[in-house]
Amino acid sequence: MDKMNFCIVGLGLLGGSYAMALTEKGHTVTAVDVREAAIDWARRRGIITEGATDGFEPLLERADAVVICLYPDIAAPWLREHQKHFKPGVLITDVCGVKGHYVDEVQSFLREDAEFIACHPMAGREVSGVEYADCAMFRVANFLITPTAKNTRRGIAFAHALADDLGFARVTELTCAEHDKVIGYVSQLTHAIAVSLMNANDDPHLVDYTGDSFRDLTRIAKINDKLWSELFFANREVLCGEIDAFTASLLDLREKLATGDEAGLRALFVKSTERRRLFDK
Amino acid sequence: MDKMNFCIVGLGLLGGSYAMALTEKGHTVTAVDVREAAIDWARRRGIITEGATDGFEPLLERADAVVICLYPDIAAPWLREHQKHFKPGVLITDVCGVKGHYVDEVQSFLREDAEFIACHPMAGREVSGVEYADCAMFRVANFLITPTAKNTRRGIAFAHALADDLGFARVTELTCAEHDKVIGYVSQLTHAIAVSLMNANDDPHLVDYTGDSFRDLTRIAKINDKLWSELFFANREVLCGEIDAFTASLLDLREKLATGDEAGLRALFVKSTERRRLFDK
DSSP states (O other): OOOOEEEEESOSHHHHHHHHHHHHTTOEEEEEOSOHHHHHHHHHTTSOSEEESSSOHHHHHHOSEEEEOSOHHHHHHHHHHHGGGSOTTOEEEEOOSOOHHHHHHHHHHSOTTOEEOOEEEEOOOSOOSGGGOOGGGGGGOEEEEOOOTTOOHHHHHHHHHHHHHHTOSEEEEOOHHHHHHHHIIIIIIHHHHHHHHHHTOOOTTGGGTOOHHHHHHHGGGSOOHHHHHHHHHHTHHHHHHHHHHHHHHHHHHHHHHHTTOHHHHHHHHHHHHHHHHGGGO | OOOOEEEEESOSHHHHHHHHHHHHTTOEEEEEOSOHHHHHHHHHTTSOSEEESSOOHHHHHHOSEEEEOSOHHHHHHHHHHHGGGSOTTOEEEEOOSOOHHHHHHHHHHSOTTOEEOOEEEEOOOSOOSGGGOOGGGGGGOEEEEOOOTTOOHHHHHHHHHHHHHHTOSEEEEOOHHHHHHHHIIIIIIHHHHHHHHHHTOOOTTGGGTOOHHHHHHHGGGSOOHHHHHHHHHHTHHHHHHHHHHHHHHHHHHHHHHHTTOHHHHHHHHHHHHHHHHGGGO
């Protein structure tokens, strides 16, 4: 896309990775964060030209695009408070993992001359902070765009161009409701399982006995408790439903095992094998 | 250890990987399998010197050590039928993922001049067949030895030397009961979860939306249905108990989510994060 002036609000792992990728593509990138150290680090590495912890209004006034990389619960309040400083025609996007009511809320109070196009870059690591920023993680990842009736062609085209400049492998458009349903299953349920598996046994010697499978299933049990608590509560109904569907599936397997239904158990294995193969293509 | 003559019974992924590692260490390795193609492949690659699908008695008669790499349900019957051909003083080991009653059974009918020392190499892949053999997978894996009162110092020392020659990263001795309890949790429960997660949703477009976490949690949902059905039934009581403990842990998380207990939910995340960190050392 044409070279733009981006302002990243919230310079953590994801915000920093956005800054890195966009700077590499020739855009001008500035940042707002509460940590002076985050701004300094990013400036020294050359992934932003400027940044500020306060007095950042001039950065917002110059930005053609603003990327909100804040914790879910403070994203909408921050926009409400600071939108008065935005340039007319500004494009605003985000990285929030749940879209639900939040996208509607932001679009309901946003200035008429600004557009909010919600996005979810499905990339992350078990660490936080701009110091771990690495835009290479985008190259194998999916980018989800959740337009609403309030979005324009220009806004949606911007989101696609952004995904392209960030280097994502695959881009998909979904409604906010579809997004939250899918994410409740592929992302939130998997985190709930990993956490619960890790917490189900307190044998301190487990590390001596584990194979790759246990390590793979619990990698994401290392989790940012504040961020994921906000994400879980923002999608509470969907996630409870997914937990129930998964539990029913597991208890069906347990029933076949307990009753000696060998054919039934093997049929479950055959089904899961076929389904998982689709992911290898 | 001193150079020995090994006979591998069952030349699949694991048997083939044993043959490869032991040949590299200078041992003489022969093999018995039902597939002529498996024998041919291994002989052409030089990972065995000889092999046979029938008329294999001379291979057994010459072997100082026999490694049983058969499906769990046929391991004991095979030993019962063919032990008459073993050399006096032979050391026998296996790769079976459940030890329970099976080790006792084998040791109860085994010839007085032979010793069975049970082992569980915790390595594998989502494919089968000697054609995928690769002893490099042992270098990051755990090797479990489950001696009983019937085992001698010589037998146990052999198992340790074997793990060493195969190149395993870590070796642990456990009782058969401890082994099955641990395996029920770290291996069988994780496979039950992966299968059930994969089967809980039939959206064919999931691949477009998934992140690394879902892929990691379902990698082992591609599963050898015959092998894992036998392993699950052989450890049925333990595995049902582990499924119950895990389900209770997951439903505790669901309860905190449903009732809005933010502090309780975050405490679960903090606990799982601390526990998972132990695995990073």
